[in-house]
Amino acid sequence: MLPIGALLAGFAVFSLFLLLQGKSPADFFALVFRAGFGTAFSWENTLSRAAPLLLAALCVALPARLGLVVIGGEGAIVLGGVGAGFAGVLLSGAPAGVALPVMLLAAMLIGALWIGAVGALRHYRGVNETIASLLLAYIAIALMNHLVEGPLRDPASLNKPSTAPLGEALRVGTIPGWDVHWGLAFGVVACVLAWILIDKTTWGFAARIAGGNVRAAQVQSLPVGKLILGFTALGGAFAGMAGFFEVAAVHGSANASLAGGYGYTGILIAFLARHNPLAIIPLAILLAGFEASSGLVQRRMDLPDATVLVLQGFVFMAILMSETLYGRFKVFAPERWRTG
C-alpha cells in the first residue's frame, strides 16, 4: 500500500515540476500511456524493454535481502553481454542448440564472478559493497570499450565498434504469437524462482535473518559468508543473463549500447518493490513503459530525453521517504486486529 502511495507522490511532485515548466502533466501521462501501454505494438515494445529491467532489478534485490546495497549491476550486464558476444563468435559454426546455452552460461558466469567479487570483497575484506560495485561497473565499461575497440573488434564495424555480428541461427527469437523476445519469459521465471528461494527455502530464511541482524545469524552459526557469496553471485548471474539477451535478441553483437542504463533503472525498481522479486514484475513493466514512451514524449512535448531520469529521481526520493511512515498508521498495527 505505502509503495503505491509513494509512487503516486513521486508522480505528483513530477507533475508539479512539469507545471512549473509550463508543460501539461496530463498530456505527459496520456502520452506515456499511449506509447507504453496503448496498443498491442506498444505493449510489445514495453515488454521487450522490461526483460533486462527484471533481471537487473534482481541483481539489486537479492543482495539487498542480506542487507547489502549493490548498485553495480550495469557492469555485470555489460561484461555478460561481451562474454555472450565473444562466445557466439567462437561458436559461429556450432548448432544453435549447443551454442546458445553456452553463450547464456558464459554470460551468467561472468556476471556471477563480477558481482560475486563484490560480495567476496565485502565478506573477506570488509570493503563497502555500494562503492566497490559502482567502481567495478565503471571498470567493466572501460574493459568493454577496450575489448570491442581492440582485440574483439569486427573490422567491418566502422562507426560503432562491435564484436562480429552473430549468425542468424544464434539469434534468440521471439515468444510464439508475440513480438517479444524470450528474455521476458526468462526474466519472469527468474523473478518467481528468486521469490521461492527467498520466501520458501531455508537458505532464503537464513539470508533474511542475516539481513535483519548479522550477530543473530552468527550466533545461530548460519553460514553468513556463503550466503553473501551465493546471493551476490546469483544476482550477478541474472544481470549477466540480461546482457546475453541484449546481445543475442536485441543488438546482435556486443557494443557500447550494452551500457544503456538498465542496471541503474533496476536499482529504482528493486527499491520500489521493497526487494520482493514478485513485486519487481509489475514495476519493471511500468518503468519499461516510461522508457518506451521517452521518444514520443520528446517529440510531442519538446521535453529533453532526461525527463524520464528526472521522473525516476523524484519517484526514488518519494519511495525512500515513505520508509519513515512504516509503523505510523494504526491500520497496519497488529494490536488493532487482536481480539479481546
Added chain:
Amino acid sequence: METDLGYWIIPLAIIGGAIRVSTPFLFVSLGEALTERSGRINLGLEGTLVFGAMSGYALAYLTGSPWLGVLAAALCGALFGLVHGVICSLPKVNDIAVGIAMMILGMGLAFYFGKPFVQPVAPDLPAIGFGWWSEIPQVRAALEVNVLFLIGAALAVLLWWMLRATRVGLTLRVVGDSTDAARAMGLRPAVIRTCATAVGGAFAGVGGAYLSLYYPGSWNEGISSGQGLMAVALVIFARWNPLACFGAALLFGGAGALGPVLQSVGVSEGYYLFFAAPYVLTLGVLIATSSPTRAMTGAPGELSITK
C-alpha cells in the same frame, strides 16, 4: 627555444595533469569529509557535481562572469545537500539509499536543464602561471595553476584546523562519534548533520563548476564519470583528515591524467584501460585500507559504512 624533453615529458605532464584533474576531487572530498565527520554519508555528491557543473556553466554563460557561475554552483550544491540532510533526518531513512536517489535526481535535473547549454561557450576561470622561471613551454603549461586549486588547498588547511581546534569542529566530531553523547551535551545531531551535508554539497558544487569552467572547460552530459563517487572512496582512504584529502586528491588526479598523457605521446595501445586507472586505483586503495574485523582508525563512530 625548443627543447627535446624525451620521456621526461611523461612525469611532467602527469604532475601538471594531477594539479588540473585533482581540483574537483579535492573539493568533493573536502565536502564529503565534513559530512562524514558529522556521521552521515552522502553518495549523491556525484549528482551534485554534475548539477554544479551545469548550473555554473549556465550562469557563467548568461552573466559573462565565471565567478558568479561558481557561486551559483555552490548555492545549488548547498540546496542538494540540504535536501539530502533533511530527508535523512527522518527516522528509518537510509542515507546510502537517499544518496543513490539524489545521484539519479541530480544528474536527471542537470541533463534536463543543461540541454540548451551544450553548444554555447562560457568564459573560463582564470589561472596563474607559476612557471615563469622556466624557459621550457611544457613546464610552463604544467605549472599553470587555477585559482580554485589554490583556494581548495587553503580550504584543506582551514578545515583541518577547524576540526582540530575550534568549537565548531569539536561539535561536529562529537555528533559524528556518538549521537548519545551529543544529545547529552544538548546538541541537536539532526540539525548539525543537515548543516554539514549542506556545506559539503556546496563544496561539491564548486568542484563541478571547476569541471565545466576550467578543465575540461565545457558542459556536456559525460562531464563527470564517477569523480564524485571516487571522491567518497578517497575520503575513506584519507581517513577523514582534510590534509590527507589534499594528498589523496593529487594522487587520484595523477592517475586520472595518465590516460590523456599517454595518448598525447602516442601510446594508443590499451587506451581505454588507462582510462580505468583511477577506478582501479580507488578500488585497490579501498581493498587495502578496509578490514573485516576492526573498525578503521579515525572513522566517525556513527558512520553507517564503517559500522
